[in-house]
Amino acid sequence: MKDIMNMNVKKIAFGAAVVFFTNFAFAQTVQDGINSIDSDKFAQAKTNFTNMIAAAPTAENYFYLGNTFLKQGEPDFAAATDNFNKGLAADSKSYLNKLGLATVKLGKGDKNAIAEIQKIVTDSREKDAEVLFRAAEALTLFEKNNSPDLAIQFLNKAIERAAKKEVPAHYYYTLGDAYRLKKMPGDAMSAYDKALPLAKNKASVYTRIGTLWMAAQQWQQAKTSIEKAIATDPSYAPAYKALAAYDIRYQQNSKATQDLINYTKYADEDPYTQLEIAKLYFTNEDYANSKQVLDKIFDKINDPIKFKLRAYQLFADGKYAEAKQNMDNFVSQAEKSRIQPADQGLQGLIAAGLAKTETDAAKKSALTAEAQQKIAIAKGAKDETMKWDMELAKIAGGGASQAGADAGPTNPTIEGLKQKVAANAQDTDSLFKLATAYQDIKNWNGAILTWQKMSTILPDWAPAYYSLGYSYQQAGNNDAAKIAYEKYITTVKPAEVEANKQTLAYAYFAVAYLSKDSDVAKAKDYVAKSLQLDPTYQDAVKLNTEINK
Numbered sequence: 001m002k003d004i005m006n007m008n009v010k011k012i013a014f015g016a017a018v019v020f021f022t023n024f025a026f027a028q029t030v031q032d033g034i035n036s037i038d039s040d041k042f043a044q045a046k047t048n049f050t051n052m053i054a055a056a057p058t059a060e061n062y063f064y065l066g067n068t069f070l071k072q073g074e075p076d077f078a079a080a081t082d083n084f085n086k087g088l089a090a091d092s093k094s095y096l097n098k099l100g101l102a103t104v105k106l107g108k109g110d111k112n113a114i115a116e117i118q119k120i121v122t123d124s125r126e127k128d129a130e131v132l133f134r135a136a137e138a139l140t141l142f143e144k145n146n147s148p149d150l151a152i153q154f155l156n157k158a159i160e161r162a163a164k165k166e167v168p169a170h171y172y173y174t175l176g177d178a179y180r181l182k183k184m185p186g187d188a189m190s191a192y193d194k195a196l197p198l199a200k201n202k203a204s205v206y207t208r209i210g211t212l213w214m215a216a217q218q219w220q221q222a223k224t225s226i227e228k229a230i231a232t233d234p235s236y237a238p239a240y241k242a243l244a245a246y247d248i249r250y251q252q253n254s255k256a257t258q259d260l261i262n263y264t265k266y267a268d269e270d271p272y273t274q275l276e277i278a279k280l281y282f283t284n285e286d287y288a289n290s291k292q293v294l295d296k297i298f299d300k301i302n303d304p305i306k307f308k309l310r311a312y313q314l315f316a317d318g319k320y321a322e323a324k325q326n327m328d329n330f331v332s333q334a335e336k337s338r339i340q341p342a343d344q345g346l347q348g349l350i351a352a353g354l355a356k357t358e359t360d361a362a363k364k365s366a367l368t369a370e371a372q373q374k375i376a377i378a379k380g381a382k383d384e385t386m387k388w389d390m391e392l393a394k395i396a397g398g399g400a401s402q403a404g405a406d407a408g409p410t411n412p413t414i415e416g417l418k419q420k421v422a423a424n425a426q427d428t429d430s431l432f433k434l435a436t437a438y439q440d441i442k443n444w445n446g447a448i449l450t451w452q453k454m455s456t457i458l459p460d461w462a463p464a465y466y467s468l469g470y471s472y473q474q475a476g477n478n479d480a481a482k483i484a485y486e487k488y489i490t491t492v493k494p495a496e497v498e499a500n501k502q503t504l505a506y507a508y509f510a511v512a513y514l515s516k517d518s519d520v521a522k523a524k525d526y527v528a529k530s531l532q533l534d535p536t537y538q539d540a541v542k543l544n545t546e547i548n549k
Contacts, residue, residue, distance in 0.1 A: 033064055034170065038204055040237045040263075042072045043270035059094035062087030066100050067134070070107065070141065073276035074303045077104050077335075095124045095131045103138035106145050109337030114139065114147045121154060132158035133171055140177045144337070148181035169199040173208060185216050203233035211242050214249075222246060237266035241280070248284050254425050256284045271300040279309060285456070287316055304333035308343065315346065318401075320353035342385035345378025349386070352395045390483045397477025400452075404445035405438070413437050414446070421453075428457055435467065444475035455487075462491040462500070466507060478514045485511050505534035509543065516547055523547055 030052075036045035049065035066083030069076040081104050087097035098120050106113035117135050124131045132154045139151035155175045159167050176191035189212060196205045210225035223246055229239035244259035260280055267273050274297045281290035291313050298306055307330035314323035327347055331339060348371045355367035375388050394400075417434040420427055431454050438446035451468040458464060469484030485507045492500055512526035524547055530540040 030060075030064055033068065035201075037068060037071050038170070038201075038238075040241070040267040040273055041270070042068060042273055043268045046270070057086075057090060059087040059091035059097055062090060063094065063096040063100055063134075066097070067103075070100075070103060072270065072272040074272055074301075074305055075107050076272070076303065077107060078302070080104055095120055095128070096134055099131070099134050099138055103141065106138060107142050108335050109145055111145065113145075114150065118150065126157055127161070129158045129161035129171075132161065133168075133174065136178065137174050140174055140181060146181055148178040151178040152182075167198065169195045169205070172198065173204075176208060176212070180212065180215065185212060188212055201233055201236065203229040203236035203239055206232060207236065207239045207242050210239075211245075214242070214246065219246070219249070235266045237263050240266065241276075244280055244284070248280075252426065257281075257286055257289070260284070260286075260289075271297040272303070275301055275303070275306065275309070282309065282312060287313060304330050305338070307333070311346065311350070315350060315353070318353070320350050324350045324354065341378045341381035341383045344374040345383060345386065345388055348372070348374030348376075348378070349388070349391050349395065352392055356395060387483075390480060393477065393479035393483055397472070397475075397480050400445040400448035400475070402445075402449060405443060405449055408438075408443035408445055409441045410443065410446075411437070411441060414441075414443075425453075426457060428454065431457070435471075439467070439471065442474070444471050447471040448475065460491065462488050462493075462496070463503075465491055466503060469507065469510065473510065473514075482511050482514045501533045505530045505537050505540065508533065509537065509540045512540075512547075513543055516543070520547060 033045045033048040033052075036042070036048060045068045046065065049061060049068060052061045053065060062083045066080040066087065069080040069083070080100065084097045084100035084104070087094050087100070091097075099117060102113045102116040102120060105116070117138055121132065121135045126132060136151040136154035136158065139147045139154070152175065155171060155178060159171050159175070162168065162171060172191045172195035176188040176195070179185070179188035179191060189209065192205055192209050192212065195208075196202060199205050206225050206229035210222045210229060213219070213222035213225055223243075226239055226242050226246065229236060230243070233239075240259045240263040244256045244263065247256035247259055260277060263280075264274075264277055267277075274293055278290045278293040278297075281287075281293060290309070294306065294309055294313070298310070307326040311323045311326035311330065314320075314326060324347075327343070327350060331343070331347075351367045351374065352371035355364050355371060358364040358367055371392070375392060378385070379388055414434065414437045417430050417437060420430040421434060424430070431450055435447050435450035435454060438444075438450060448468060448471045451464050451471060454461070455464040455468060465484050465488035469481045469488060472478075472481035472484055488507050489504065489511075492504060497504065508526045508530035512523040512530060515526065516523040523543075527540050527544045527547065530537060531544060534540070
């Protein structure tokens with residue numbers, strides 16, 4: 001679910017080495033805090049900077065604490081602003097804290113903040129490398145509100161100033177981030193390569209290189225780099241987050257769950273980090289763990305995104321009224337710039353779910369109209385957070401449930417296969433046999449759920465979609481059946497068409513038959529394609545005659 005689950009690769013590494021404190025008698029430094037942020041140990045970083053403020057309440061120390069709240073997975077703009085204001089109270093001329101307040105504006109979607117940041121840098125006379133760096137960092141921090149060209153300009157000047165002593169590795173990391181935003185992967189890789197000899201913890205650099213390869217969809221190179229990161233430092237938490245993203249991409253759900261367990265183990269208990277973990281679990285379709293983590297930290301975080309994640313969880317459980325309440329809370333409390341097309345799509349699906357059981361005709365009609373309008377927004381934005389048509393079809397026709405499968409017919413063969421799948425969720429041979437066994441005894445809930453799992457693990461294996469369509473059709477959910485059949489048709493590779501002519505002919509016929517009362521043009525097109533594949537297919541011949549009278 002990409003809008004919920006932005007992997008935040010831009011935030012993976014901004015420091016140098018990971019420092020584990022075994023003796024807190026040592027003085028804590030800015031670099032210690034940067035190291036903690038780099039390792040996704042935000043609670044540790046906040047403690048570090050809070051202790052520094054207690055020892056010396058300087059403007060700089062307040063800035064670094066405030067900046068930590070901006071760097072965590074979900075920025076806490078209120079806490080950041082509070083610390084930047086305290087920094088300005090300590091020194092009204094503090095360029096860093098002025099940059100901090102401008103960064104908050106930029107994070108909230110105010111593009112005028114870019115000019116404000118530029119003016120602050122000009123006022124500083126560009127003498128301080130740290131001011132230049134933090135200005136550039138601000139301009140790369142937010143995915144939708146940034147200015148990579150200006151960031152590159154500032155970073156090159158910061159590197160030039162710092163070169164008189166030693167350029168910190170994170171200056172080059174951020175230069176790489178800026179080039180990534182400009183979609184210049186070669187220059188980004190060059191910047192990361194320059195960071196490699198400077199970084200005390202090479203895992204930080206290898207992880208960023210791995211996520212850069214992922215962004216370029218060079219998956220094998222990505223995995224190699226991430227594995228290098230883990231080999232270099234097995235306790236470096238962001239590497240496991242990156243590996244989870246890789247395994248989620250390849251639908252390796254059980255592996256991704258283990259990655260997230262490791263990430264949890266090596267990151268810290270900061271509530272906002274835990275929120276990121278809950279989102280990642282949800283993306284991995286591990287709803288139980290997602291709910292468990294969110295329940296643990298729900299009352300500890302102020303960010304309204306917690307309501308959105310809870311709404312997705314409740315929608316997945318079919319609890320539409322509670323899901324609506326949580327989405328309403330999110331929309332009313334969140335900055336408008338944070339509300340995505342997918343959020344409106346989810347509101348549409350929730351409205352469709354509520355419409356199904358609404359008995360008042362006027363309310364039902366209003367909910368149905370809302371569902372169509374809001375789902376159209378998500379589809380119009382080409383958002384792929386959810387399979388909008390399929391989810392809508394599942395609501396309309398009644399989605400398959402595990403409870404329904406368990407209550408349906410079974411036999412010893414099914415029970416044995418269920419145990420095998422429980423022991424190894426990636427056992428596609430057992431999943432295939434289980435789905436077929438469910439079909440044989442007409443347990444359509446079981447068949448649908450199992451074919452869905454097969455298509456998740458093997459998204460390019462066309463037969464799973466055909467069998468899913470057949471199971472939906474037998475269960476009486478024709479809208480979902482049509483979508484599954486069409487997915488089968490588009491997934492069959494050109495080289496496989498000849499070997500699958502008869503099955504394709506039926507899939508085209510099925511879509512035509514199920515569309516004849518609602519979309520005659522589509523029905524005519526699909527039945528013609530069915531007959532092109534098999535001119536002797538009598539059901540298609542009859543349907544073709546019927547709809548072309």
